[in-house]
Amino acid sequence: MPYARYGETLESVTKQVEGIRDAFGKGLTRTELQQSLPAGAARNAVDCALWDLESKLGEAPTTLCGLKPVATALTIGIDTPDAMGRQAKRLANAPVVKVKLDAGDVEACLRAxxxxxxxxxxxxDPNESWDIKLLQSLQPLLEELRVAFVEQPLPSSEDARLAELVRRVPVCADxxxxxxxxxxxxxxxYDIVNIKLDKTGGLTEAFRLLQAAREKKFGIMVGCMISSSLSIVPALQIAMQADYIDLDGPVWLKNDRTGGVSVKDGWMMPPEPGFWGTAEAVPLL
Structure with missing residues (x-):
């Protein structure tokens, strides 16, 4: 999913992919791809397609599965406290709910x-809309309401301010x-990092980030942009090893890919066999 936050458009991403067409004709590998395109949506699309191909040819170096139900967060969008409460009531039986907020009416929205x-x-998830003063003042409320963690509360340019935070709940970097x-x-x-394949530029770097984050004692969240199942199933490879999963991108689409994932009461059901990768699990190398 081209993300305007990072200057991506459909046109720019298409141009990036077309720009490496000749290199593929000369045998560009998935390893070489990491240096041919920057991390982002274009590299993600190509990298995941290559994982799919390698898997179907029996050449993939790792498990490509996602063949069991997983609990995924369902999202409540920014609205009035009453409206957000009504959204929450519909999701009351889901295992995980993610709340989008700005800096207005935070307490009223969360209590509702x-x-x-x-x-x-x-x-x-305030999406970079809070400042350190607001984040600090909300710590008792977040603890009282049993918030699991706050995702990217401050602008990324203000990460250093988190050193001042006396935290009662964890903070996740997106x-x-x-x-x-x-x-x-x-x-x-930060205590947790959110791995999104459109940010890492594909599954190859996502696996690297997962391993490095675990070594550095970060918690792991796996997230997504609004996207089809063809983008979600590769992310399930990370989800199998994550602490929190937020992969409800296809829920927001009118039409998803045939044979893809489905979501019921916060549980994501796997795709049909052969949709992407293989149905046969092999050990990680």
Missing amino acids: IRHAAPNPDLIV ESCHTSDDLDRLSGL
């Missing part, structure tokens, strides 16, 4: 949501974490 949905794990190269500067500031 938690009252309507007392049981789900709750993720709060826009601040793209690839494994980001982890050193995030250590001590």
